[in-house]
Amino acid sequence: MALPRWALPEHFEDVLPQSAARIERLRRLLLDEFRLHGYQLVIPPSVEFLDSLASGTGADMADAMYKFVDQYSGRTMALRADTTPQVTRIDAHLLNRSGVTRLCYCGPVVHVEPRSMSASREPLQVGAELYGHAGIEADVEVLRLLARTLQLAGTRSSRIDVGHVGIFRALSAMAGLGGEAERTLFRILQAKDVPALKDFVAGLAEPARSALMILPELYGNANVLVRARSLLPDVAGVREALDQMLHLAKHLGEQPLSFDLADLRGYHYHSGLMFAAYCGNSPTALALGGRYDAVGAAFGRPRPATGFSLDLRELAALSVTAGEAGAILAPQEEDPALQDCIAALRAAGEVVMLALPGHRGCWREAGCDRQIIKQDNAWGVVPLQD
Structure with a gap:
């Protein structure tokens, strides 16, 4: 049976007026907040050459992209599945600033497969990226901005x-792993598959064997970092990582931070701290972020970088902020006093809708909950009469 012409592909959807208004209010609110923190808005194209979109942070998203051949150049192009590689390209190649650069963005991305059964294949991705500072201060700033983002949306994170x-x-270097062996270890740790991990590390030398075996158990509050110091080898990479996480625990004590030393999402391009924000009982992360230094090397200029992104549609759906008041219905009259009343209401931010002739009893469907009527020779606003 053929689908009707109005049907959409699975996991694509129209955003109807009420939801669209909520999303747009939140978009403006967040981008204005980012601007107050010094993050400048950029708008990359939705389509680029595949080798650009699949570089750096986009490497893990290559299989998620819709690809096609550009009829102008003959090269393979793709719809973006993540905006971060594009913002990195802008920082490295177009802006080419010597100091710190703060950039933000908001726009649709398209995925071949949804992230979850309830997710859209066209997320509206919003995010902020900070380039040019390798210190922990940048990570603290970005995490605070993420927390502020969730606060503005009325969806305080249950944990980060x-x-x-x-x-x-x-630990992988200490064990002499590389190539496919390292990738296998990554998959095992991501799955928290302890029996497979035990088999994998059986032939490794100490102390790498014991350290890798204990990683899946090292999760929880800041106390787990103290425990990790006593259980993991005191080598440069481990010591520096624990120092940075302890710094976050100290300076972001007001945030619901938890620590998971076996969480390795995006390890192909992440170079340091990684984080994921969860809200309520959702099993999937609402926001993802972390440090990805040197990713700009693909565009000729490696730079320290950290940032986060999330799906504005998903955020708006979880938002508990109050909605806007309904519209005001105005009669079709040329009375100058009425026109002055309408202009004053619109200047105050009210939506005023003219009642076109021949339509009765349908204005609530259009969003009206009040109307302008004339009483005692003066125009005023009253509840909409059915």
């Missing part, structure tokens, strides 16, 4: 999980 790819890389 923090990991650090430096621990995995230091």
